[in-house]
Amino acid sequence: MTTLNGILIRQLRRELLLAYRRRGDALTPLLFFIIVITLFPLGISPEKVLLQQFGAGALWIAALLASMLSLQRLFTTDHGNGVLEQLLVTPCPLSFLLATKLMAHWLSSGLPLVFLSPLLAEPFGLEWSTYPALVAGLLLGTPVLLIIGAISAALTVGLRGGGLLLTLLTLPLYVPVLIFGTGAVMAVSRGMSAAPHLSLLGAMCLVSLTFGPWLTALALKISLD
Amino acid sequence: MRIWLPLQRLVSARYFFEFSSRILPWLGWVTLLILLTGLGWGLFYAPTDYQQGESYRIIFIHVPSAWMSMFAYMVMAGCSAIFLIWRIRIMDLFATSTAPIGASFTLIALATGSLWGRPMWGTYWVWDARLTSELILLFLYFGVMALRAAIDEPRRQGRAVALLTLLGVVNIPVIHFSVEWWNTLHQPASITKAAAPSIHLSMLIPLLLMALGFTLLYLYMALQRTQGAIIEQEIDSTWLQERLSNNTIETEGGTGK
Secondary structure, eight states: OOOOOHHHHHHHHHHHHHHHHHHHHHHHHHHHHHHHHHHHHHOOOOHHHHHHHHHHHHHHHHHEEEEEEHHHHHHHHHHHHHHHHHHHHHHHHHHHHHHHHHHHHIIIIHHHHHHHHHHHGGGGGGOOOGHHHHHHHHHHHHHHHHHHHHHHHHHTOTTTHHHHHHHHHHHHHHHHHHHHHHHHHHHHHHHSHHHHHHHHHHHHHHHHHHHHHHHHHHHHHHHHO | OOTTTHHHHHHHHHHHHHHHHHHHHHHHHHHHHHHHHHHHHHIISOOOBBBBGGGGGGGGHHHHHHHHHHHHHHHHHHHHHHHHHHHHHHHHHHHHHHHHHHHHHHHHHHHHHHHHHHHHHSOOOOOOOOHHHHHHHHHHHHOOOOHHHOOOOOHHHHHHHHHHHHHHHHHHHHHHHHHHHHHHHHSSSSOOTTTOOOOHHHHHHHHHHHHHHHHHHHHHHHHHHHHHHHHHTTTTHHHHHHHHHHHHHHHHHHHHO
């Protein structure tokens, strides 16, 4: 007898195992993150004063792009080999299954990015005092990015040119996360509290965690109908 | 039940087509009249602004199109919600027809805004909160249109686009306030709106006329485009073919006399 919890745990294990077996897929967005960050000093300026000013923004933009890049592997393989249809006919609610999928995806691509960010903040000369705000912001913000992206990915699954379309749909919706995420770091570096920004990010995180899996399931049902 | 009957009829493609064919000519003339009156009043009769001179007159185009850019998105979102919940297909067609019109209004608002900004602020573009969120609204319109263009199956198309539209409408206030906050953080009060004195009645009346005219214009264009969409979708149905052939006979008869 399999209970709902049993199914979900098994599903989570499957997703994590798949992520582990395809380490390269999870690694690519991280490398992309690092490379994009390298481009900012090259393209704008290597001067310490400027670096400190746009460092937080550069990190956040790179995180935004990296998490968007990782979205493409969210549904494509599962769609290609028919797993999505199987999930759809499972007697377990699709939103629960997708929640585990999203969790596994975040653990394999979002969390490493959060851990990596202080290392990459150092070359930009960001002060140590801003690191907690940066990490906390990314910790709260990357799930939001993932969930907004997952809804769009579910809408575009199986479409020709879906990848490019995905960027067009998601990037405008990412704006608030970018603003509050960068805002938290900037606030600390100006001697203010990061709490307002972080609370707003936290609120967005909670809202998207609540409704995200359900909306993703709805979008997926529309796409695979 | 009796109250609902006309509404139920109206949402079927056939009656919607009949109804809109009947009101479209009237609507067109009324719109033209109001727009010409408002434009003439605004451009020639309204007094010159004591601070901005003549160039303020662009608001008679700019402000109504900025209003309409948001109004059209709201209409689109409302139609999408109704379509998703009750599966009323005409709502999907109306939302489809609205998207490019709304995008055009947004573009007009941005273009006229930057033309006005040149003499007033000395630059075509400022990263002001309103400008930025209007720009993002344009991107949202583009996203909706691109998603529709990318999906071929009609069943999937309408619902997917409706969901995206609703996702956008939830985000519009969040985007707006975040951008507003971002702006106040980055460049405190570089543009105060000249301590805006409340607008004088002689300018307000033509402005409101233009707003009304733009709303009617939007309605006119959206109805026209929805009719086009109906023709495209229902071309095989008998009623439409009868209707269209009747039309040609009538016009042929008209020219014959």
